[in-house]
Amino acid sequence: MAIPLSYIARNLWTRRLTTALTAGGLALVVFVFATVLMLDAGLKQTMVTTGEYDNVVAIRKGADTEIQSGITRVQAAVIESHPSVALGTDARRLASKETVVLISLRKLGTAKPSNVVIRGISPHGLELRPQVKIAGGRRFASGSSEIIVGSSIAKGFEGTRIGSTLRFAQRDWTVVGIFDAGRSGFDSEIWGDADQLMQAFRRIVYSSVIVRLADGSDFERFRADVDADPRLTNELKREQIFYGDQSRALSTFINILGLTLTAVFSIGATIGAMITMYASVANRVAEIGTLRALGFRRGNVLAAFLIESLLLGLVGGVIGLALASLMQFASFSTTNFQTFAELAFRFTLTPGIAAATLAFSMAMGLLGGFLPAAGAARMNIVDSLRAA
Numbered sequence: 001m002a003i004p005l006s007y008i009a010r011n012l013w014t015r016r017l018t019t020a021l022t023a024g025g026l027a028l029v030v031f032v033f034a035t036v037l038m039l040d041a042g043l044k045q046t047m048v049t050t051g052e053y054d055n056v057v058a059i060r061k062g063a064d065t066e067i068q069s070g071i072t073r074v075q076a077a078v079i080e081s082h083p084s085v086a087l088g089t090d091a092r093r094l095a096s097k098e099t100v101v102l103i104s105l106r107k108l109g110t111a112k113p114s115n116v117v118i119r120g121i122s123p124h125g126l127e128l129r130p131q132v133k134i135a136g137g138r139r140f141a142s143g144s145s146e147i148i149v150g151s152s153i154a155k156g157f158e159g160t161r162i163g164s165t166l167r168f169a170q171r172d173w174t175v176v177g178i179f180d181a182g183r184s185g186f187d188s189e190i191w192g193d194a195d196q197l198m199q200a201f202r203r204i205v206y207s208s209v210i211v212r213l214a215d216g217s218d219f220e221r222f223r224a225d226v227d228a229d230p231r232l233t234n235e236l237k238r239e240q241i242f243y244g245d246q247s248r249a250l251s252t253f254i255n256i257l258g259l260t261l262t263a264v265f266s267i268g269a270t271i272g273a274m275i276t277m278y279a280s281v282a283n284r285v286a287e288i289g290t291l292r293a294l295g296f297r298r299g300n301v302l303a304a305f306l307i308e309s310l311l312l313g314l315v316g317g318v319i320g321l322a323l324a325s326l327m328q329f330a331s332f333s334t335t336n337f338q339t340f341a342e343l344a345f346r347f348t349l350t351p352g353i354a355a356a357t358l359a360f361s362m363a364m365g366l367l368g369g370f371l372p373a374a375g376a377a378r379m380n381i382v383d384s385l386r387a388a
Helices: 005-014 016-048 073-080 151-156 194-200 216-228 239-245 248-283 285-293 298-329 351-377 381-386
Strands: 055-060 095-106 113-121 133-137 146-150 165-168 171-180 189-193 208-212 234-238 331-335 342-346
Touching (some): 073 095, 073 208, 095 194, 151 171, 151 331, 151 342, 216 234, 248 298
Antiparallel strands (some): 055 208, 055 234, 095 113
């Protein structure tokens, strides 16, 4: 015979104030836990959506980022001409020879400068990124000192509105358009003509070459051919994997910092739940004796108090998760540790994060309620009734 769940839930309602205070403490810890997971998920989603599965990035062997890479014009031509590379509508290879550099711009509302990626692309550069759409103005003209800026850059930096002029590399560059890259990492970049940017920055080599495979299954053969060619000192990666790797260091930092804070706060929340449950046991000694006298076993009493603490954790979890879900309307901007450039991304709540958050909250409630529940189950019937 088990103690009814309605009876257990009613005890929490009877002690509304202490239940609310304890659940509030649990909710704050859950909020921190959930936002850390959401931040990490948003970062990974932003970086993965930056790349296309059938696109391949060629960089110099040993380079971790495009900024560190260098590809000569001869090497770029060899890679571009490989038969695995798809043909565009103009019967030319779908490839973009690109140069990537960093410049410093001031953020809106502050005098604080931040590094921003400038990417020079070839004519097929936009075609290779179907998620990138011109949201305002127009695309830059080839061979000109015109640039287009990502939506995150346009919202967060000075001098990036359409018609504005930015000065870098000893040249004035006119902003002629704003593009929306579907919340990918490209939203945090500025794009222009690759050849013009190479001249301005006095570069003689490209940073990377992006190509579209005619058949996605040709990747391994393509990579093997590049590795075997003595003219090439380059390595190939699928674009999604390449950009996913760019988030590794920042993702690790977010997880370590966030989970450390969560661990510290969770100790306090668990102790708070334990105090609440001990107070509940102390106030219901006679009630526990009556339950035992009515035939409920020690295991029934133990289970009742454990379920009560689980419900307490669930209430805190639901509140904390509800608060964390509001963070989806906010964006976060920080420096990517691998590229040293500004990167904007959003908090992302997934079903997996929601389930993990509620499980974590109930685990805190269970840990906090175990010792008080065990103490209640061990009470002697006679001593408990005498306390009445």
